[in-house]
Amino acid sequence: MEQQQQVKHEHGVMKFTRWNCDNILLGHSISTFTDYVDFPASSPTDVIRLHFGMKGNYSFSYRQLNRSFDLIGSHHNIMWSNGFDMVMQNKTLEIETFGIQFPKDLFIQYTQHASDQLKRFTEDIVNGRSSLFSERWAAIDPGIDQVIQQIIHCRYNGDLKKLFLLSKSIELLVLSADAYRTPVNQKDTIIKSSTDKEKIIAVRDLINERVSAPPNLSEIAKTVGLNEYKLKRGFKETFNTTVFGYLTEQRLHLAHRYLRDTQKTAAQIALELGYATPQHFNNAFKKKFGITPYSVRNNP
The missing domain is CATH 2.60.120.10 (Jelly Rolls)
Known part of the structure; x- marks a missing residue:
């Protein structure tokens, strides 16, 4: 297989x-x-x-x-x-x-x-x-x-x-x-050049690399060479979510994988992925998946 x-x-x-x-x-x-x-x-x-x-x-x-x-x-x-x-x-x-x-x-x-x-x-x-x-x-x-x-x-x-x-x-x-259900009106798009598209992809990669300690928007904008308005709108236009929404999704799905595939505790995972407290992590996880981190670990 x-x-x-x-x-x-x-x-x-x-x-x-x-x-x-x-x-x-x-x-x-x-x-x-x-x-x-x-x-x-x-x-x-x-x-x-x-x-x-x-x-x-x-x-x-x-x-x-x-x-x-x-x-x-x-x-x-x-x-x-x-x-x-x-x-x-x-x-x-x-x-x-x-x-x-x-x-x-x-x-x-x-x-x-x-x-x-x-x-x-x-x-x-x-x-x-x-x-x-x-x-x-x-x-x-x-x-x-x-x-x-x-x-x-x-x-x-x-x-x-x-x-x-x-x-x-x-x-x-x-x-x-x-993904193709909604047609794109090219006149309304803010990302028109391949250079700007590459910069938006670089934003995604930067978030993925630093998911546990992400840079703020101004730091991201400075790193990739876009102003914050174009960064926020271009990211939403490209990935159908906000920068913060993308970060949240990546953190929670990574946490779900860690709970399934490693022996790390929920508290360790919360700390590693940058949550302020284990309770904050628990609440976000339950809101996303409808179950607690404890349920994943004990009901694989």
Whole structure:
């Protein structure tokens, strides 16, 4: 069900983990490069691909779609062609991606009566037209990120793990499609350049790195080179939540994982994640998950 591998090549190293769940394939990879290069990628498989660019910037040309894309970290989309041939170029020295491949018949079964956009996408698949779910690549919001992290850090084994991966694959499909439900009016957006988009992604990464002792807004703004107004509005525009809301979500989901997977006490976790008191942590946790930290530890 799970395969881990490290592949060295002349321009760097790729570490990846793959899971096979009833012919649904999931994969997580971290690639590090020594320089900036073009490299081909191809596959003959006839599957629907959910692609999540978690960190790093890159471009690629996709022959079957007759399209090229230049992407900044934190993006996702759904695509289909009967096999693919691409040429990719890394724009950063580290790239992290996650993907899910659904067998065509199973994907059609799940989506042919779903949202209008999914039905149109499924129609293209049925009629053999190579297709991209959306012209706009949406940002990976906290909900999508948390499901991906749950898969990467899954602690289950055997049939329970298979059931867990199946449920999370479908959940990611739903969240990915739902991310495009509200059209974006480009005239109203404040983040218009790739430089500003990179700065907003840097804000997210800064919060993730310092979740236990986060910088304040003025420090973040100074670090990434944005004024506070543009930072706050641009972050909400990109991730569908405020900077503080994102920090709260990350803290609580990290706490949930620590309670499941480590022997740290709730008090230790509260202190490590920057809560003023264990009671404050307990209240926030219960509000988010509907149960106490004690319940997670004693009812895994």
